[in-house]
Amino acid sequence: MVSKGSELSGSDVPAVGSAKRPVIGLTTYLEQAQTGAWDVPASFLPKAYFEAVTQAGGIAVLLPPQPVDSAIANRVIDGLDGLIVTGGKDVDPARYGQEPHPTTDEPRRDRDAWEDALLLAAIDRELPFLGICRGAQVLNVALGGTLHQHLPDVIGSTRYSTGVGTFQVNEVTVAPEGVLPRLLRDTPTLDVKSHHHQAIDRLADGLVVTARSDDGTIQAVELESAPFGVAVQWHPEEDADDLRLFEGLVDAARKAMK
Numbered sequence: 001m002v003s004k005g006s007e008l009s010g011s012d013v014p015a016v017g018s019a020k021r022p023v024i025g026l027t028t029y030l031e032q033a034q035t036g037a038w039d040v041p042a043s044f045l046p047k048a049y050f051e052a053v054t055q056a057g058g059i060a061v062l063l064p065p066q067p068v069d070s071a072i073a074n075r076v077i078d079g080l081d082g083l084i085v086t087g088g089k090d091v092d093p094a095r096y097g098q099e100p101h102p103t104t105d106e107p108r109r110d111r112d113a114w115e116d117a118l119l120l121a122a123i124d125r126e127l128p129f130l131g132i133c134r135g136a137q138v139l140n141v142a143l144g145g146t147l148h149q150h151l152p153d154v155i156g157s158t159r160y161s162t163g164v165g166t167f168q169v170n171e172v173t174v175a176p177e178g179v180l181p182r183l184l185r186d187t188p189t190l191d192v193k194s195h196h197h198q199a200i201d202r203l204a205d206g207l208v209v210t211a212r213s214d215d216g217t218i219q220a221v222e223l224e225s226a227p228f229g230v231a232v233q234w235h236p237e238e239d240a241d242d243l244r245l246f247e248g249l250v251d252a253a254r255k256a257m258k
Contacts, residue, residue, distance in 0.1 A: 022081035022253035024058040026050055027115050027135075029088050030065040030108070048237040049086055049132075056246035058082065058253065063118065065111040073117035074125075082128045082228075082253030085115050085135030087235060090198055093149060096141050101149035103197060116142045123226060128252035130245060131231030133196055136221060139231045143223075145204030151197055155215045160194040167193035167238055172219040178210040179230050180220050183248040192219070192234035199233055228252035 026049055033042035043064030050060035063076065077083070092107035093100050095116075100107075115138045122129045131139045137147050148154050160168055172190050174181050184190065190211075200218040203209065211220035211232070223229030228249065236245045 020254060020257075021057060021059050022250055022257055023061055023079065024053045024082040024084060024250065024253060025061050025063045025076065025080040025118075026053065026084045027086050027111070027118065028062050028064045030111060045086060046237070048240070049084070052237045052240070052243055052246045053084070053250070055240070056243045056250045058246070058250040063114075065108070065114040067110075068114050068117045070117065070121065073121040076118060077121045077125055077127055080122075080127060081257050082249050083118060083122045083130070084249070085119060085129065085131045085138055085231075087133035087135065087195070089134070090149070091134065091137050091141050091147065093147070096146045098146070098149065101153075103150045112138070123223065123229065126227055126256075128228035128249055128256055129226070129230075130228075130249045132237065133233060133235055136231035136233050137198060137200065139223070139229075140200045140204045140207065140221065143204035143206055145200060145207070146202040148199050148201045151199055151217065155217065158197075159215075160199075160217070161197045163197070167195050167235060170194045170213055170234070172211045172213050172234070174220070175210040178208065178222050179228060179248070180210040180222060180232075180245075183230075183244045185244075192232075192236070193238040194234050196233060227256070 028043045028045040030043050033044055045062055053060040089108045090105040092109055092112050093104060119139060119142050151160055152158050169191050172192055174184055174188055206223055206225055207221045208224055209218050210222050213219055220232045
């Protein structure tokens with residue numbers, strides 16, 4: 001498979017089993033789930049995430065929320081060549097010093113702590129990482145930023161999420177410089193799939209904005225000090241014909257292996 005704008009041919013993507021395929025860890029949900037006769041707390045992740053990783057040439061490994069400290073986080077990072085912090089429930093507003101908005105999800109503190117520790121360990125080790133939707137918000141909060149808890153209060157519309165389990169299409173404008181613009185080669189504007197009612201408010205130190213929508217909402221950020229530290233507010237895994245972000249992460253992870 002060759003994705004939009006990709007420089008990889010089919011022969012460039014390492015075959016399954018190749019030692020050159022980097023291991024990419026993806027964080028997961030931990031929610032009540034039903035399957036067959038069972039209704040139990042379960043770790044899960046939509047297939048689109050890890051299918052995008054494998055199509056881009058990586059090996060996907062799922063990382064469920066669990067008790068964590070810096071030693072555990074670093075031990076996990078030892079086994080990875082790249083990290084993806086995925087979408088999901090809202091970040092606990094207490095982590096950025098706010099009371100919850102009436103629309104904010106009940107906190108998933110175990111997942112917040114897990115992803116925060118993994119991200120900080122990845123940053124410290126210069127491990128390539130990609131944040132997706134919630135992942136962009138986790139990154140900003142972990143580094144000291146804040147979030148808009150309910151975007152309709154800020155922009156006056158529900159253009160990013162109708163709340164009914166469907167993705168909304170929105171156009172974002174990409175900055176002229178940065179890792180993201182290089183990955184998206186000659187794509188100054190991009191139609192993306194959105195499903196979020198929160199977004200970055202005060203930008204954390206060290207992050208730069210590399211995409212916005214026309215109402216000013218931050219749609220992508222990068223960590224200046226990281227070799228590859230990109231986070232987007234949209235859901236690139238939902239566009240199977242455009243794997244450029246995943247290919248960029250996998251390529252950066254492969255280079256870091258060397």
